[in-house]
Amino acid sequence: AQSVTQPDIHITVSEGASLELRCNYSYGATPYLFWYVQSPGQGLQLLLKYFSGDTLVQGIKGFEAEFKRSQSSFNLRKPSVHWSDAAEYFCAVGAKTSYDKVIFGPGTSLSVIP
Amino acid sequence: NAGVTQTPKFQVLKTGQSMTLQCAQDMNHEYMSWYRQDPGMGLRLIHYSVGAGITDQGEVPNGYNVSRSTTEDFPLRLLSAAPSQTSVYFCASTSRRGGTGELFFGEGSRLTVL
Numbered sequence: 001a002q003s004v005t006q007p008d009i010h011i012t013v014s015e016g017a018s019l020e021l022r023c024n025y026s027y028g029a030t031p032y033l034f035w036y037v038q039s040p041g042q043g044l045q046l047l048l049k050y051f052s053g054d055t056l057v058q059g060i061k062g063f064e065a066e067f068k069r070s071q072s073s074f075n076l077r078k079p080s081v082h083w084s085d086a087a088e089y090f091c092a093v094g095a096k097t098s099y100d101k102v103i104f105g106p107g108t109s110l111s112v113i114p
Numbered sequence: 115n116a117g118v119t120q121t122p123k124f125q126v127l128k129t130g131q132s133m134t135l136q137c138a139q140d141m142n143h144e145y146m147s148w149y150r151q152d153p154g155m156g157l158r159l160i161h162y163s164v165g166a167g168i169t170d171q172g173e174v175p176n177g178y179n180v181s182r183s184t185t186e187d188f189p190l191r192l193l194s195a196a197p198s199q200t201s202v203y204f205c206a207s208t209s210r211r212g213g214t215g216e217l218f219f220g221e222g223s224r225l226t227v228l
Contacts, residue, residue: 009154032215043204043219044157051215090156094215101172102206102217104149106156 002027002093004105012111013081021076021108023091032094033074034102035065039087047089050074061085086112116140120205120220127195127227135190135223137205143218145208146188147172148180150201151222157204163188164210195227 003026013019025031032051036044048059055067065076074091088109094102121136139146147162149172159172163182177199179191188207192199202224206217 004156006156034215034217036217043221044206044217045219046216049215092217101159101162102147102215103159103173104157106154 002031002095002101002103004091004093004103006089006091006105006108008108009106010109010111012113015083015112015114016080019076019078019081019085019110021089021091021110023074023076023105024072025074025091025093026072027093027095029095032102033065033067034092034094035059035063035074035076036090036092036104037061037087038090038107044090047076081110081112083112083114086110118205118207118218118220120203120223122223123221124224125226127192127225129196129227131195132191132193133195133225134192135203135205135225137188137190137220138186139188139205139207139218140186141207141209141218142185143207144185144210146182147206147217148178148188148190149204149206150174150199151204152201160190160203192225195225197227199225200227201225 005024034049035047038044050067090107091105118139144165148160149157158174161180163169205220
């Protein structure tokens with residue numbers, strides 16, 4: 001069965017500092033991997049996705065993520081955080097053979113301090 | 115562009131009452147799904163559908179019914195609401211035909227069961 005863990009419930013970083021949010025997944029086949037962001041009171045927006053090919057993927061808002069098959073990880077990174085990046089971040093895994101049953105992790109809440 | 119539309123945005127129910135959360139999408143997406151979001155739990159998949167007439171259970175289906183009579187609509191029914199169903203509900207859709215796998219989310223429906 002698919003599962004996703006995000007070890008950090010909450011992270012606080014200073015504006016301008018670098019950011020890394022961790023994601024580990026469990027899936028029997030080659031997965032599709034996603035990062036979504038949710039601003040307070042809003043729906044979810046796709047930041048980036050990995051389907052195949054280059055294991056370092058670029059997304060919107062300056063985010064990137066690296067797929068490491070050996071570690072079953074898909075960590076999200078940003079070199080310099082902006083105050084507007086404060087939000088909830090969700091990692092998700094789906095089946096490569098179809099888009100059925102996309103499963104989400106519990107989320108990491110990001111706070112940004114001046 | 116309407117995208118994914120959920121109604122109502124807010125609802126208060128008493129224990130034992132029934133209600134239907136409506137979800138409609140105008141993107142001709144085959145795949146539609148319902149998630150519930152609870153603090154610390156992320157998004158958990160309730161039910162999903164890969165096309166009209168086809169539905170399947172997700173991670174937490176108990177207490178919820180769905181049907182898919184048209185491509186556009188995917189209502190979620192609570193037959194006898196319980197306080198444990200207090201949550202924020204999100205409908206999402208995607209295309210399985212040459213799509214990117216990105217889930218498009220509605221704005222959410224906040225349900226309180228007293």
